[in-house]
Amino acid sequence: MKAYLFPGQGSQFVGMGKDLYKNSHLAKKLFQLSDEVLGFRMTSIMFEGSMETLKNTIYTQLAIYIYSVIKAKISNNFNPDMVAGHSLGELSALAAIKVFSFEDGLKLVNQRASIMQNICESTHGGMAVIFGLKDSIIEEVCKKDRGIIVPSNYNSPEQLVISGEIQALKRVCFFLKKIGAKKIFILPVHGAFHSPIMEPAKKKFQKIVNKIFFKDSKYPIYQNVTALPVIKSCDIKKNIVKQLTSPVKWKQSIKNMINHGAISFTEIGPGNILQNLMKKISKNYS
Template sequence: MKAYLFPGQGSQFLGMGKNLYKNSHLAKKLFQLSDEVLGFRITSVMFEGSINTLKNTKYTQLAIYIYSVIKAKILDNFEPDMVAGHSLGEFSALAAISVFSFEDGLKLVNQRASIMQNICETTHGGMAVVFGLKDSIIEEVCKKDHGIIVPSNYNCPEQLVISGEISALKRVCFFLKKIGAKRIFTLPVHGAFHSPIMEPARKKFKKIIKKISFKDSKYPIYQNVTALPVIKSYDIKRNLVEQLTYPVKWKQSIKNMMKDGAVSFTEIGPGNILQGLIKKITKNSS
């Protein structure tokens, strides 16, 4: 069984999409449609913008969504048995399998990114990747801290992202190093994504998503919040909203896909970040 995976933030690169625009009529049409729907030239940011501009959440999420969905749409043999997306990548996956239209997905991602950016600007949050410790140890250390700090991305064995207030993040990272973390890498983001700090964003996004029409999925999508296969539109909607404050259960999703018969994983989007995670997950499961 074939699984298709869609990446989230962090996979962007300078000039992304330029070759697709030049070489595919359908891609060109969808890039132009993106500019029209958004009311500004996202293509300019993607094709000619600086890397610093592209790193801005409100542009990054749009660029990755557009690029990933277009890549899926121009594939000759896009026939998945199951799909999954890492954080933002869930929106790309859902547009690719026509749970909602490309345009509606674009509107959702645009508003989601804008809401998240606003939270980032009014709070002091951050994220860090912790290598070399068991999940249970990191979970316990986060739980014992008196600030807001939680596991936010279960990426692969012995690689867990934590997210929360900067002060709590510093305390927890310091302690995790003392008890044996092999490496801790602070992510270049200005927000505590997938944490309780995003609760105001979750409330706003819940109102926005109600206005968008969703269809039941033809293929199971393994969503971040539960790591389980979902088909019904109302479940998909609910999970997309909850995703803002819940951890991304990526490792668990991939293991469940394998258990349900996935033998090949194809990443659709910029870069190959997810392929690296898949190798570590499958190695650990064999």
């Protein structure tokens, strides 16, 4: 069975999509449609913008969504049995399998990014990747800290991301290093995604989601919140809202996809971050 994976923030690059625009008539139409729907030239930011601009959450999320969905739509081989998307990538996956339209997905991503950006600017949050410690140890250390700090991305057996208040993040990282973390990398983001700090975003995003028409999915999507296959539109909507404050259960999703028959995994989007994580998960799993 074929599984397709859609990446989230972190896989953007300067000039992304330019080759698709030049080489595909359909891609060109969809890029132009993106600019029309958004009301500004997102294509210019993607094709000619600086990395500094692309790193801005509102542009990053839109760029990755547009690139990933267009890549799926122009592919002759996109014929999934199941899909999954990492964080923002969940919205790309849903548009690719036509749970909602490309245009509605643009509106969702634009509003999601804007809401998250506003929270980032009004709070002091951050994220860090922890390598080489068991999940249970990291979870326990986070739980014991007096601040807001939680596991936010279960990326692979060797890698767990934590998210929360800056001071809590510093304390926890210092202690985890002391007790044996092989490596700790502070992510270049200005927010605590997938943590309770994003709670104010949920009600606002829920209102946006309620205005969009969702269809039941033809293919199971393994959503971040549960790591389980979902088809019903009501469940999909509930999970993409809950995702804002819940951890991304990525390695659990991949394991479940393997258990349910996936033998081929293809990443649809810029870069190969998920392919690299996939190798680590499947190696550990086998």
